[in-house]
Amino acid sequence: MVRRNVLRMGLATVLGAGLVAPPAASAGGVPAGFVEAYPATAAAMQAAGPPYAGWAAEGRRFLVFDPRGDGRAVEVVGDLATADRIAVLIPGVGTRLPDFDRGLGGVTRRALARQARDLYAALRAAAPHTRVAVLAWLGYDPPDGFVAAATPVSARRGALALGEQLRTLAEQRPAARVTLIGHSYGALVAGLAAVDAPAQVTDLVSLGGVGAGVDRADQLGGIRIWAAEATDDWIRHLPQVRLPGIGHGVRPGDSSFDARPLPAAAAIGHDGYLLPGGPTLDALADIVLHGATEAAGARR
Numbered sequence: 001m002v003r004r005n006v007l008r009m010g011l012a013t014v015l016g017a018g019l020v021a022p023p024a025a026s027a028g029g030v031p032a033g034f035v036e037a038y039p040a041t042a043a044a045m046q047a048a049g050p051p052y053a054g055w056a057a058e059g060r061r062f063l064v065f066d067p068r069g070d071g072r073a074v075e076v077v078g079d080l081a082t083a084d085r086i087a088v089l090i091p092g093v094g095t096r097l098p099d100f101d102r103g104l105g106g107v108t109r110r111a112l113a114r115q116a117r118d119l120y121a122a123l124r125a126a127a128p129h130t131r132v133a134v135l136a137w138l139g140y141d142p143p144d145g146f147v148a149a150a151t152p153v154s155a156r157r158g159a160l161a162l163g164e165q166l167r168t169l170a171e172q173r174p175a176a177r178v179t180l181i182g183h184s185y186g187a188l189v190a191g192l193a194a195v196d197a198p199a200q201v202t203d204l205v206s207l208g209g210v211g212a213g214v215d216r217a218d219q220l221g222g223i224r225i226w227a228a229e230a231t232d233d234w235i236r237h238l239p240q241v242r243l244p245g246i247g248h249g250v251r252p253g254d255s256s257f258d259a260r261p262l263p264a265a266a267a268i269g270h271d272g273y274l275l276p277g278g279p280t281l282d283a284l285a286d287i288v289l290h291g292a293t294e295a296a297g298a299r300r
Contacts, residue, residue: 083133087132088179100112155188202223214249227259
């Protein structure tokens with residue numbers, strides 16, 4: 001109790017100092033697109049110069065590209081026009097467009113583009129004949145640091161943009177099944193978007209997630225909620241509080257949240273969940289393909 005009171009006093013001090021005041025209102029994102037957006041995004045990337053012009057020259061396909069500010073990008077890996085299984089990867093704190101390929105701090109395993117390709121490769125290896133696509137979804141402006149990440153402001157804006165993207169996918173691929181995969185703060189974005197997501201969204205996966213907008217998995221209706229949380233992930237030390245304007249409540253990886261558990265290798269920290277050869281990536285492929293995972297002892 002004393003620890004919690006101290007925490008609350010500290011948070012109140014931060015709020016009073018204006019250090020976590022919501023940022024000024026912005027557009028909150030760019031319009032969600034489908035495959036018809038590819039030529040326009042390629043032209044915008046060419047106009048933006050390196051390294052983005054090189055991405056377009058390589059034939060990479062983007063639903064969204066906007067280099068302004070911290071930047072936005074939604075890359076498609078696979079054939080979205082025919083996909084029956086679609087995975088959407090949502091990154092967390094500090095991710096900016098310049099980090100899309102190189103990763104935060106230049107650490108390639110943190111690169112959203114690489115993670116999307118690794119997941120796509122795992123899906124293709126597990127089911128070569130299934131039509132799959134992975135979206136590397138930097139369609140929002142993640143908070144730039146831990147102080148800003150203590151508030152849900154960026155997540156709410158991100159959820160609005162993600163919701164628009166999900167409705168576009170549902171309209172264009174009504175028979176497809178969509179899985180949301182949020183890392184860290186991205187899990188909160190996914191959870192907030194899942195509240196009124198179309199029926200095509202069947203599963204939500206939290207990888208070291210800070211929260212999901214609710215405190216129990218059954219509060220998100222019929223969407224299956226999965227969570228992986230490594231034993232050495234520092235997210236385990238995050239205070240599980242929700243106060244007015246600050247805090248994210250119970251982590252999906254906490255047993256009280258009652259998410260379906262996913263395996264996580266030891267000694268991967270906060271950003272090793274999607275490493276090839278690891279148990280989490282294999283389990284994710286099973287969820288995207290089948291809506292279940294043998295590793296969790298469930299099969300639909």
